Amino acid sequence: MEVPGGPPSSPSSSSCTSDVSGVSVSKELLTAGNGGRGGIWDRLFINSKPNSRKNSTLQTVRIERSPLLDQVQTFLPQMAQANEKLRKEMAAAPPDRFNIENIDETLGKVIQMFQVYKTTQ
Numbered sequence: 001m002e003v004p005g006g007p008p009s010s011p012s013s014s015s016c017t018s019d020v021s022g023v024s025v026s027k028e029l030l031t032a033g034n035g036g037r038g039g040i041w042d043r044l045f046i047n048s049k050p051n052s053r054k055n056s057t058l059q060t061v062r063i064e065r066s067p068l069l070d071q072v073q074t075f076l077p078q079m080a081q082a083n084e085k086l087r088k089e090m091a092a093a094p095p096d097r098f099n100i101e102n103i104d105e106t107l108g109k110v111i112q113m114f115q116v117y118k119t120t121q
Contacts, residue, residue, distance in 0.1 A: 072101055
């Protein structure tokens with residue numbers, strides 16, 4: 001089997017070995033494109049030259065801190081406090097006080113939410 005960009009194969013140079021799992025591995029495939037002959041390694045790497053870091057035009061830049069991150073960092077502790085307060089109230093109050101499925105009419109206005117599923121055929 002000949003790999004584009006790799007050394008030409010011949011029946012005598014082609015060898016297969018088996019690894020621990022019993023899967024045969026072709027040494028041709030593992031070394032395809034070695035030696036800078038325009039093989040698979042040159043196509044996989046952005047800069048295939050050994051000294052490419054010195055000549056690279058890619059630069060790392062610092063990204064500004066997002067204001068959304070600040071909002072989330074102030075919101076999460078408030079949410080944790082509210083959850084803890086709710087846990088304490090649920091431990092002290094009767095169980096039917098926090099049942100959101102069965103409501104009575106004494107609560108006044110209630111918002112009901114329905115989810116509609118649309119199927120396409």
